Amino acid sequence: MVKPLILVTMGTNDYPFTRLYNHIKNDPLYNDSRCEWFVQTGSCTADQPPASGVVETLIPRADMEDLVRRSALVISHCGIGSLNLMLKYRKRVIFVPRVAEHKEFSDDHQLQIAAELKNSRMHVVFPNDEFPQLDYQKILDDNVLSEPVDITNYELARIVNLKLTG
Amino acid sequence: MKRKPVILVVASSGGHLTQAMCATSTVELELALVTNKNMLEGSRFARIHTIRDTQSNVLIHALNVFSAARILLQERPQAMFSTGGPICLPFALLAKLTRTRFVYLDTMSRVTELSNSGKLIQKLGLFDSFLCQWQETANKYSGAEYHGQAFDLGDNGYQ
Numbered sequence: 001m002v003k004p005l006i007l008v009t010m011g012t013n014d015y016p017f018t019r020l021y022n023h024i025k026n027d028p029l030y031n032d033s034r035c036e037w038f039v040q041t042g043s044c045t046a047d048q049p050p051a052s053g054v055v056e057t058l059i060p061r062a063d064m065e066d067l068v069r070r071s072a073l074v075i076s077h078c079g080i081g082s083l084n085l086m087l088k089y090r091k092r093v094i095f096v097p098r099v100a101e102h103k104e105f106s107d108d109h110q111l112q113i114a115a116e117l118k119n120s121r122m123h124v125v126f127p128n129d130e131f132p133q134l135d136y137q138k139i140l141d142d143n144v145l146s147e148p149v150d151i152t153n154y155e156l157a158r159i160v161n162l163k164l165t166g
Numbered sequence: 167m168k169r170k171p172v173i174l175v176v177a178s179s180g181g182h183l184t185q186a187m188c189a190t191s192t193v194e195l196e197l198a199l200v201t202n203k204n205m206l207e208g209s210r211f212a213r214i215h216t217i218r219d220t221q222s223n224v225l226i227h228a229l230n231v232f233s234a235a236r237i238l239l240q241e242r243p244q245a246m247f248s249t250g251g252p253i254c255l256p257f258a259l260l261a262k263l264t265r266t267r268f269v270y271l272d273t274m275s276r277v278t279e280l281s282n283s284g285k286l287i288q289k290l291g292l293f294d295s296f297l298c299q300w301q302e303t304a305n306k307y308s309g310a311e312y313h314g315q316a317f318d319l320g321d322n323g324y325q
Contacts (some may be wrong), residue, residue: 012180012203014219061205080181080275084188084317106221112277119321151318156297158190159313163269163295164173164193164245 003052004072006140011079012058015042015105015124020096023131024075025050034136038067069146072139076123078110086122090145093122094132101127172196174243175211178219178251179203182273185316186249189271198241200234202253211307213241217253221282231256238264249273250283255278258292272305274299280307 008024010017021041025048029035037053039046046055059067068074068085076082078097086093097114098104114124125131173195179187181200187209190197199211202219215237216305220226234256245267248254252325254270261268270293280288287293288307297311298304304312 012178012205058203058205060207062207080273081179081184081197082181083319084181084184087317087319109275109277109281113275116277116319121321140229152188153317154192155313156314156316157189160189160247160269160271160297161192161194164190164247165195 003034004037004144005036005067006053006071006073006075006134006139007067007071008037008039008041008075009064009082010040010042010044010077011082012042013079013105015098015103017042017077017096017098018103019102019104020044020075020077021039027131029134029136032136035100035139038071038152040067049071063096069148070144072115072142072144073134077104077123078114080113083113083117084151087119087151088148090121090149092142095124097124097126099127102158122150169242169301170196171244172198172212172241174198174200174238174241174246174257176200176248176254176255176257177244179205180253181275182249185271185274186247188316189249190247197245198243200237200253200257202251219251219253221252227252227255231259234260238266245269247271250281252283254283255286258287262292268292269295269297271316272299272303272310274319276300277303277322281304 021044031051033052037050039055041057049055068089074091074093076095078095097110100108175186175197176184196212198213200215200217204214204216210226217233218226246261247269249271250273272280295311299315301312304310
């Protein structure tokens with residue numbers, strides 16, 4: 001049986017996101033070899049590898065897209081690049097916005113965009129919320145969607161093209 | 167030989183680049199990219215230039231003016247397009263000085279006010295077109311236009 005893949009992504013920015021890493025490494029499933037983990041940490045130092053899986057700092061964009069496609073659950077910072085991929089592959093996601101208070105970014109814009117998400121498959125962990133405990137059976141039972149949908153706004157693209165070339 | 171017309175796209179890696187790729191998806195001219203970390207393989211950009219990144223280090227921004235000038239001499243773009251982050255500032259400045267069209271799209275991630283780079287570009291008038299991805303925020307800044315978001319944030323397709 002193929003192990004369900006849990007993908008963690010902290011994006012490409014230069015601020016470490018230790019709070020998210022600590023939530024993850026303390027989850028029982030992190031130390032449970034029934035799940036496969038891929039943890040992309042950016043500039044965060046990961047001192048403890050998962051029972052099964054890998055930790056990387058940065059990976060090529062195409063590799064990230066392939067990991068998203070294959071994953072049963074994604075745990076992600078609330079960056080726009082990550083959000084775009086998760087919407088494109090209709091993933092089940094736990095978003096953890098970075099906050100300035102913990103020096104996870106220079107400002108709280110990830111909280112603003114998180115508040116705009118109205119999506120039944122996307123759960124946001126706001127700063128005062130408990131990080132949800134992961135449920136193996138739920139992850140296993142969830143139907144993994146891997147076909148992308150095109151979410152590009154071609155109307156905006158048309159206007160940008162006109163402004164650049166018209 | 168006549169050069170092919172080029173659009174120079176300036177976008178930091180991650181979300182800025184994602185939005186730039188969506189927003190330029192119907193541009194048929196050749197595209198060249200300036201970014202901070204090149205994590206792309208086999209993209210639609212004909213050439214990719216990397217540049218030092220900083221949020222507020224003035225020295226790096228100053229050095230980047232020279233890097234930007236070198237890239238502009240090489241590419242001689244017909245127009246420039248940027249979604250930020252701060253690496254776009256020297257390009258916006260040089261666009262003004264060289265009278266090259268500069269189209270700026272402020273990132274979708276700033277919901278209630280412009281990004282810092284966006285504020286600076288707007289305040290100094292370093293743009294030919296300034297697009298903001300939130301209607302209410304666009305209304306607050308003179309010259310800012312709203313034409314929707316780079317991609318659909320809604321839950322269509324979700325059950």
